[in-house]
Amino acid sequence: MGEDRRTVLYTLVIERGIRSHKSFSDEYARVAEQLRAEGQDVAPAPVARHYERLLVVGGLKSQPYSPTARVLERMFHWPVLDLLRPASEMPELERQHSTPRAATSPVLNESELLMTARDAAEHAGEAASLHLDEMTLDQLHDDLVELARKYGCTAPAEVCQRASSLLRTAQVLLERTRSPEQHARLYYAAGQATALLSAVSFDLGALAPAVSFARSSAQYGKTIEHGPLQAYAYGMLAFMAFWDGRPSEAVRLAKSAQQFGGLGDTACRRLYAIEARAYGHLRNADQAQRAIRDALEHSSGARDELHDDIGGEFGFDAARIAMSNATTSLLLRDAEGAEASATRALALLSSRPTAEQPIVVSGPAAIDLARSRLMRSEVEGAHEALAPVFRVPPDWRGAGMLERLTAARIELTRPELRSAPAALTLAEQIEDFSALSPARRLGATSPLAIEG
Structure with missing residues (x-):
């Protein structure tokens, strides 16, 4: 459209940012409602074709009818005939009006203020309605704490189901609140749920989902700047890196995790133990032993809510440190x-009630004890150590047990053992036990976790 054909109205809608028909119509409807509330007769907003004609000099054969003109004049505070004049005449028209550019300095009246007040009240009411009952968030928190603390004594499939449900709950609730504080709590809950899903996915032998869940947990932690949550997720990623044959990457991730703020002693000891395992895969004995000492001796008195107060799967107590050091x-x-180390882990666990002894710790510790004996060709001692492991129900036979048993089975292939009847019997028991593992059914392999 040439400038000589543009109307004053065209210039004003551009200045207001309502050039599109929808934006113009929305503003027109708002002003029309004000006039209607004052008892005045108004017309609906012009259709798109009629609106475009208003923007062109000579586009209309006659001036708009009063019900339409009344709204346009209230919208722009100019007489309708002036609105339809060429935009080139606008400076002259501004000088003729007592209040230049009245469109930028509108005259307020009580009805407009009441309309604005009603809009504000409606918006405030909507915001208030999008604030969750704190008890809902408390229940979600309690459910996650319970699941984390019972993780080691709950079948992996059940953990997976419950953690998935809690994650969905957190995600749904995030859409129902506008409170920044509640958003922070819900992102934290989602981060815990994805962390537990990462751990249980690994236990079930599903490495790809485990990595994805760990990354999601780290991202939730980053969103709310929660150091302990990010550190836990990075620790999981480090653990899975060396399990997947990338020990150097595992060392890097473990060291990165140690740099997050707000970590308590438990978080630090866990990361040192993971670092030690990574160096073990690299056959770097000096660095591995140094990290083991750090895991055993680190004690600053610091605590964090995730690893220390919630604990459970997020914790890393003396028994778990001993089990990891054995590996x-x-x-x-x-x-x-x-x-x-394995004997110490099992001794610490035996002091607890049977129902509170986490299979995810006791099982690997027992297998490591058996393997240490097999390294000295003590087949009967290994069989004794594995007796409680062989009683573990199939649903509990996770990847951690499977990888260790695979390494123990390899020990039995040494020339001095492979033909011994006791060794053959033990090898068969290991194979039968592993065949029923859910990790094996999901196609889990253990390429590097416990090398021979």
Whole structure:
């Protein structure tokens, strides 16, 4: 459209940012409602074709009817005939009006203020309605705490189902609140749920989902700047990196995790233990032993809510440290050190009621004890250590047990053991046990986790 054909109205809608027919119609409807409330007769907004004609000089054969003109004049505070004049005459028209550019300095009246007040009240009411009952958030928090604390004593399939449900709940509730504080709580809940899903996915032998869930948990933690949550997720990623054959990447991730703020002693000890395992895979005995010492000796008195107050799967107590150190010693072919750490882990667990002894810790510790004995050709001692493991129900036979049993089975292939009747019997028991593992059914492999 040439400038000589544009109307004053065209210039004003451009300045107001309502050039599109929809934007213009929305503003027209708002002003029309004000006039209607004052008892005045108004017309609906012009259709798109009629609206375009209003923007062109000579586009209308006659001036708009009063019900339409009344709305346009209230919208722009110019007489309708002036609105339809060429935009080139606008400076002259502004000088003729007592209040230049009245469109930018509208005259307020009580009806407009009441309309604005009603809009504000409606918006405030809507915002208030999008604030969740705190008890709803408290229940979600309590459910996650319970699941984390009972993780080691709950079948992986059940953990997966419950954690998935809690994640969906957190995601739905995020859409129902506008409160920044509640958003932070719900992102934290979603981060915990995805962290638990990462752990249980790994236990079920599903590495790809486990990595994806861990990354999601780290992202939730980053969103709310929660150091402990990010550290836990990075620790999981480090753990899965060396399990997947990338020990150097595991070291990098473990060290990165240690740099997050707000970590308590439990978080630090967990990360040192994971770092030690990674160095074990690299056969770096010096760095592995250094990390083991750090895991055993770190004590600053600091705590964090995730690892210390909630604990459970997020915790990393003395028994779990000992179990992890036993595995690291096996990677370094240190049978004596492995047996000492595994024995300590099992002793610490035995002091608890049977129902509170986490299979995800006791099972691997027992298998590591058996393997340390097999390294010294003590088949009967290994069989004794594995007796409670063989009683573990199929649904509990996770990837951590499967990988360790695979390594133990490899020990039985050494020339001095492979033909011994006791060794053959034990090998068959291991194979039968592993065949029913849900991790095996999901196609899990253990390429590097516990090398021979």
